[in-house]
Amino acid sequence: MTSPTLKRTALFEGHRGAGATLVGFGGWEMPVQYRDGIRAEHVAVRTAVGIFDVSHMGEVEVAGPEAEAFLQRVYTNDVAKMAIGSAQYTLMCNEDGGVLDDLFSYRLAPDRFLTVTNAANHDADVAWLQANSGGFDVDVTDAHDAYAMLAVQGPVAREIVQAIADGPLPARMTAHRGIVVGREALICGTGYTGEDGVELLVDPRDALALWDEIVRRGAVPAGLAARDTLRLEACFHLYGNDLSSERGPIEAGLGWACKEDTGFIGSDAVRAARQVGPAEKLVPFKLTGPGIARQGHAVVGGGVVTSGTHSPCLGIGIGMAYLPAERAGVGQHFEIDVRGTLRPAIVASKPLYQRDKETHG
Amino acid sequence: MADANEHPSDLLYNRDHEWARVDATVATVGITSFAQKQLGEIVFVELPSVGDRVSASDAVATVESVKAVSEVFAPLSGEVVEINEAIAESPELVNEDSYGDGWMFKLKLSDQGELGDLLDSEAYAGLVAEEG
Numbered sequence: 021m022t023s024p025t026l027k028r029t030a031l032f033e034g035h036r037g038a039g040a041t042l043v044g045f046g047g048w049e050m051p052v053q054y055r056d057g058i059r060a061e062h063v064a065v066r067t068a069v070g071i072f073d074v075s076h077m078g079e080v081e082v083a084g085p086e087a088e089a090f091l092q093r094v095y096t097n098d099v100a101k102m103a104i105g106s107a108q109y110t111l112m113c114n115e116d117g118g119v120l121d122d123l124f125s126y127r128l129a130p131d132r133f134l135t136v137t138n139a140a141n142h143d144a145d146v147a148w149l150q151a152n153s154g155g156f157d158v159d160v161t162d163a164h165d166a167y168a169m170l171a172v173q174g175p176v177a178r179e180i181v182q183a184i185a186d187g188p189l190p191a192r193m194t195a196h197r198g199i200v201v202g203r204e205a206l207i208c209g210t211g212y213t214g215e216d217g218v219e220l221l222v223d224p225r226d227a228l229a230l231w232d233e234i235v236r237r238g239a240v241p242a243g244l245a246a247r248d249t250l251r252l253e254a255c256f257h258l259y260g261n262d263l264s265s266e267r268g269p270i271e272a273g274l275g276w277a278c279k280e281d282t283g284f285i286g287s288d289a290v291r292a293a294r295q296v297g298p299a300e301k302l303v304p305f306k307l308t309g310p311g312i313a314r315q316g317h318a319v320v321g322g323g324v325v326t327s328g329t330h331s332p333c334l335g336i337g338i339g340m341a342y343l344p345a346e347r348a349g350v351g352q353h354f355e356i357d358v359r360g361t362l363r364p365a366i367v368a369s370k371p372l373y374q375r376d377k378e379t380h381g
Numbered sequence: 382m383a384d385a386n387e388h389p390s391d392l393l394y395n396r397d398h399e400w401a402r403v404d405a406t407v408a409t410v411g412i413t414s415f416a417q418k419q420l421g422e423i424v425f426v427e428l429p430s431v432g433d434r435v436s437a438s439d440a441v442a443t444v445e446s447v448k449a450v451s452e453v454f455a456p457l458s459g460e461v462v463e464i465n466e467a468i469a470e471s472p473e474l475v476n477e478d479s480y481g482d483g484w485m486f487k488l489k490l491s492d493q494g495e496l497g498d499l500l501d502s503e504a505y506a507g508l509v510a511e512e513g
Binding site for chain 1: 421422424425427443445446447448450469
């Protein structure tokens with residue numbers, strides 16, 4: 021039974037109509053899968069096109085003469101490097117260098133940014149941004165209710181969306197406003213599946229019309245379960261599994277998204293961690309035998325699995341785990357305690373699945 | 382996929398949604414169509430070993446979907462005399478043919494008296510109607 025206090029996106033009735041199994045996630049009632057099952061959705065995204073309702077994710081607008089300076093202070097990545105229309109992956113840290121959230125930020129104008137947050141962290145993110153904006157000439161606005169968000173992902177995704185858009189689609193890692201199915205949209209060349217595609221931010225009242233048209237043109241509705249198997253094959257982090265406030269960016273393998281010289285909150289701790297080197301490192305792995313490792317399973321000799329599943333494309337168990345740094349090199353073997361049975365695994369390189377990569381090693 | 386409302390009348394069932402096909406002293410065991418529907422696509426099955434001695438309601442196997450792990454309980458006591466190797470290669474057989482090719486293991490029964498504790502297909506249908 022689902023709780024009546026869960027929030028519903030603008031696409032809720034569409035999901036019910038498509039036979040979705042609904043689950044509570046981050047305070048929202050979301051489709052975990054549709055009628056044909058997780059594998060079919062996963063394969064559709066890898067070989068053709070899938071569409072996800074990601075309206076549970078939050079949005080924050082930051083605007084004002086000192087918007088860049090403010091975000092430089094709270095975001096770990098170098099905001100000054102963002103051209104108008106660019107997208108940037110970044111983290112937000114607390115003073116101790118623990119990760120508060122991982123985010124995508126879009127620069128819509130010199131002094132106007134839109135940030136997409138994880139659903140479970142949205143309210144805390146907004147509160148953090150507002151609390152730290154005091155010394156800056158900037159407005160921080162919770163824009164969650166102003167947007168619905170659809171992700172259209174797969175080798176055919178751009179073709180489908182281009183056919184219903186007035187004007188060219190943005191390239192990867194850029195975003196611009198456009199018209200899709202006659203409705204205004206912020207079109208973003210971003211995604212969380214490892215495939216090409218776009219994400220569309222629209223007025224919630226327009227969401228169902230876009231969803232229906234994109235599905236009519238062949239996109240397979242895909243839920244949160246497929247979203248997880250896809251992102252894990254691509255080795256993208258999931259906050260709450262691979263990221264938490266107990267861990268810093270360096271040990272999580274996200275030092276590349278941190279530019280300590282920009283002086284962000286937590287930069288001293290991150291700089292120190294980078295210099296000393298982390299005791300444990302987050303690495304992707306494959307099981308070399310049977311089984312599926314899951315979040316929380318212990319690594320023999322030290323370490324823990326943060327994410328794990330069965331990979332539909334590889335046909336084996338995959339995941340990410342923290343391992344002692346000296347045992348975290350690609351190709352190193354280890355064992356995971358899966359409910360009392362030791363399952364052999366090997367540290368792999370990113371991504372775990374790639375279209376042109378043969379499944380070896 | 383098998384019909385979730387299918388409860389063959391020649392089988393016995395328990396409250397954990399396992400079935401048993403009894404042939405003299407040997408019972409073939411699997412999970413019901415209702416159970417496979419609840420689990421979704423099964424991607425991994427771990428079976429007991431031949432020779433294991435089990436008691437009724439022991440957790441003897443696991444079935445895993447992408448999102449979750451479920452235990453399979455022995456409906457009866459006995460010794461595992463055969464396991465279905467085919468579902469190691471093709472776990473989806475459990476979804477597609479729960480009562481046939483998706484069987485899991487066979488037990489040489491140690492206590493025929495336990496058969497009386499199981500449900501017939503009508504009683505099991507009633508259980509499913511309550512839960513479903």
